[in-house]
Amino acid sequence: MALLTVSDWAAFFGRFHPLLVHLPIGFLLIAGVFELLKITGRLSISLEVMQSILLLSAIGATMACVAGYFLSLEGGYEADMLEEHKMQGIWLAVFCWLAWLAKNRWVNERVGLSSILYLPALVLSLLLMIAAGHHGGNLTHGETYLTENTPQPMRGWLGMPDKKERVQENEEKKSKIKNIQEALVYQDIIKPIFKQKCESCHNANKMKGDLRMDEIELLKKGGKHGNIFVEGNTDKSEFIKRIILPESDDDHMPPKGKTQITEDELALLKWWIEQGATFDKRVREVQTPETIKPILAKLGSGAGGASSADKVPQDKFEVEDKLLNESVDKLDEGSAQAIKKTGALILPFAQNNNYLEISFINKPKLTDNEVSVITKAKDQTLWLKLSNTQITDIALAEVAKLTKLTRLHLENTKVTDNGLYQLNPLTSLEYLNLTGNKISDSGLKNLKTLINLKKLYLWKTEVTPKGAEELRKSLPKLQIELGMTEAQIADFLKAKPNEVSDDLYKKK
Incomplete structure (x- = not known):
């Protein structure tokens, strides 16, 4: 099995930044509250407990910094604000460690920095936490995210326009x-x-x-x-x-x-x-x-x-929902390893069921001879992605054995009209993508038995609007996406403005 590259690990770990930032926030708030209660005489807390809280804050802040750096490598953030956020996070981690060192018994006995360094370091850590959190929110949600729902009378105190005025302005726009x-x-x-x-x-x-x-x-x-x-x-x-x-x-x-x-x-x-x-x-x-x-x-x-x-209607896959509420045996480890050896990814649907998605997105050279291994998971597989591979009509005989399939991606393969009849056993299929294949009206007739099919993609095929309409007569709930044909595009480019038919603009 191929190892992930360094960049893969960085991207993976970087996505944990939004989770990790909550660790220093929580522990620093606890440390601040405990110190305040201790100063006011309302709480007595041991040095060891405070050391542990501060250590966890420092470790959490450091891990959040590392993950944040990896996340920033993906790009897509405003450079100046990102730099400010990054430096605030780094200094937050530094002051967290200083606060812990100042509270550390071993360091305190030898250096005696506690009374000088501890409280300033803790206060600065709390202030930097607020600033870094604010800038992080701005980077993720925009500069007005924190304040756009500010209630009255705070809007007046802060010199912000009345919320009703803003709503009225938006309506006027x-x-x-x-x-x-x-x-x-x-x-x-x-x-x-x-x-x-x-x-x-x-x-x-x-x-x-x-x-x-x-x-x-x-x-x-x-x-x-x-x-x-x-x-x-x-x-x-x-x-x-x-x-x-x-x-x-x-x-x-x-x-x-x-x-x-x-x-x-x-x-x-x-x-x-x-x-x-x-x-x-x-x-x-x-x-x-x-x-x-x-x-x-x-x-x-x-x-x-x-x-x-x-709203644009989103597909409701009723058969899929029904299957997900049924139990199925877990795929045994031997079968899983056999599938993975072909270069496939096995992705679980959720923790509370054993249904799977099998994807060959990382195996563009997949051939017909390698496809039969998917039948080892015929009871567990609901989604199958074979797009952009080298499979032909021959592979569809194996695909048809996965009778619980609800979504099938065959776009940009070598599937043709001649193989589509083999999909007849897939009566649970609700989504089928045949984009970029040599499919015509004659092949489309083989899909009439797929009684639960709701979404069919036929971009860049030879299927005509007439052929699509014939299939809809048999499957009235089916949505077919044809895209613009090459002929329509050519007509559009040639036509003068006043000669363009309205039909040209309708997405068939």
Whole structure:
């Protein structure tokens, strides 16, 4: 089994920084309270207990510093604030150790620094803890996160605007589009969506994935994975792909738990991309499909706010939920090791059940001959990821033996129409990704027996809207994502503004 690289270990340990920072916070607060009670004569505490508390504070602060440094290597943070936070954390650890040394009996007997060093070191540790915590919160959540919900009368004492005034200002900003035809497409329609749903993680202080979305030039530049949008092509626009992924997917954006993009907002974002991702044109200067006009009318009337009912529907996998409530035997160690030897990752669903995900994400050269090993976990496997491997139709015979599969990733493999009939036994399957394969309308007919299928990805295949519609007749609850076809893209690039059909902008 291959060992993880140093960078892998650093990234792994770095993610524990938010957990480790709570150790010095807790122990320092206890030390401060104990000392205050001792000074006021309300508590008597032994030297050994205080030494232990201070030692744990120092160790915790040091571990948090190391983890924080590793986390900072991932990038995506504002440099100046990160440097301040880092130095505050380092000095916090230093003063924690000084406080412990000053309280240490052995050091005190020889040097006698306790009365001189201890209290200043403890006080400075507490102050640095507050400052470092504040800057850490700013790096993670933005500069206004701590104060944005400050109640009255504290807002008045601190010279902050009344909260009602802020709410009113926000509502005015939402409804300020008096003439929708004269509105700037990006500035007045698209940017507010980014600001509300994206900029909390992609701004000057926090740049997840080295991506900033608060300024036009930086938005165009993209992040560490390159451009996030392609003018005129929603299929190749990375941020659109991530929005429509299931919320449970690691790559879904905004992340699970954050306020999600609504259906109307998604439609507007696609429209903006399809119109060339312009930053300077007005609504009247671009083509407006019939599907977009009602959404723009809402913005023009000041009713652009979205209710929770308008959110982009996230997939509810009912069969999967039912299976997760059933018990299953744990996969034996011998079978697990045999699967891992092929380069697969075995990921548990949760601590309270024995269901698994098997992923070959790290084995792009996986072949048909190696796939049969997955049947050793046929009772435990709910998710299987074979994407971007070398498997062909032959491997599907082995995949079909995993009859409890609820999600199957086959994107960018060598699977064709000829092999899809072999998936018929997978009646629990609710998610299937066939993106980038040689799949056509004829092959799609083989999926009609997958009665629980709810989500099917067919980007970059030969499937036509007509073929997709035929499959929907058999599976009415199925959502099919086709993306824009090559023909549609070519038509879009050739067409004059007034000749573009509304159908071109509908995502089939």
